[in-house]
Amino acid sequence: MGSSHGPRKKPFVQAVLWGAVSVAMYYMLLTNQEMLNGTFARGGLYALLPIVTAFAFSIVHGSFTGHFWTVFGVEASKKKKEAK
């Protein structure tokens, strides 16, 4: 652990973990295309399936992409975080 004055530790582990879950979800999406097309496009209350899926992907993949950029040193400006 670095001292409190040192640079913040990069979230490498989080990026790898969220990335692994994201890759697994995309793998399932692409290997079950026929089943997904058949079920998700049935209409009616099946409409909840694409909505819930979109939320799940946004949380998992969104967390991954956030950590991904941080690991690569791409972060918001430290001076102008509150830019009205």
Added chain:
Amino acid sequence: MHDIAAQAANFIQLDTATILYLFAVGFVGGLVSGFIGSGGAFVLTPAMMSLGVPGLVAVASNMCHKFPKALIGSIKRAKYGQVDVKLGVIIGVSAEAGVLYGAHIQEKIKAAYGDAGSNLYVSVAFVVILAIVGGFVMWDAWKTYKSGDTNAEEKKSPLAVWVQSINIPGTMVYFKSMDAKISILFTLPLGFATGMLAATIAVGGFIGVPSMIYVMGVPSMMASATELVIAFVMGLGGSFKYAMHGLVDIRLAMIILAGSLFGIQLGAMGTTYVKPYMIKVVMGSIMTIVLFSRALMVPVYMSQLGLIATIEDGTMKMMKDVSFGIMIFALALGAFIVLRAMYVGKQEEKRAIAQEGLIHG
């Protein structure tokens, strides 16, 4: 709405090239959305259609990637203190009503004048609105740049000052982004218009953001961030509506989302490195370039309707390709300005920190 089974059967086959293409367009669209609050849809929908995706499935799938993207973008920008959730939800809900009404008008036009008539209406609406609003945004950004005082706090437009001065008892709501109370009787029609435009030209933010800035007096940084909340509310409702008819191709939506979530994080971070007028520069540039793209299609649809002499098939195809090329250029230019501004901002910050270190060290 089209027959559900027929639509599902129309879902395209995906190969690696298609996946990479959608990922890349999603990334650039996300980058621009993270910065200006909208954008990308005007390229994504035709990009999907160019792959053989039916129009309604393209619109539905685009919408289903938009709301999760907007959710992540708004959370990110809320961390920078740029989001007015209350304003976003109020406008978002009224925009939803506008979407329904806009779609109803679209259906009527389609029934009366066919596909070409509907396309002509969309293109003319695009050109007229973008010429007025986009031109004004560009002019305003240019004025700020020429004034040489790009650091100055944004001045409220005279219209916004007037809107904020009107007191209609029982309808006043306080919004932190304006640090003022305004009547909900102003926000509702603006939200409705945003939704109507979203249903017509697929990019509600092109009117939502300027109306928040110039009519309500919201600073441009906060307007572009709050637009993401509006996009989330509208996108969620719209996606559910389309999904009820079996029109969402979840594979397309999630592949575009894969790219756009990389982009939107970057675009959101980009806003912390730039001066507020850069939001207007990027938005105005994209709007005015896209205007030319749609204007090029007007004679194509007029010819299909028999309003002007028939245009040869070869020429028509060329005009369509050039129009699509201009749209891609608009998006790419927007992304370039964002990335460049971010790079320059980061370099300036590094220099400032180094200088501070020299002074204190």
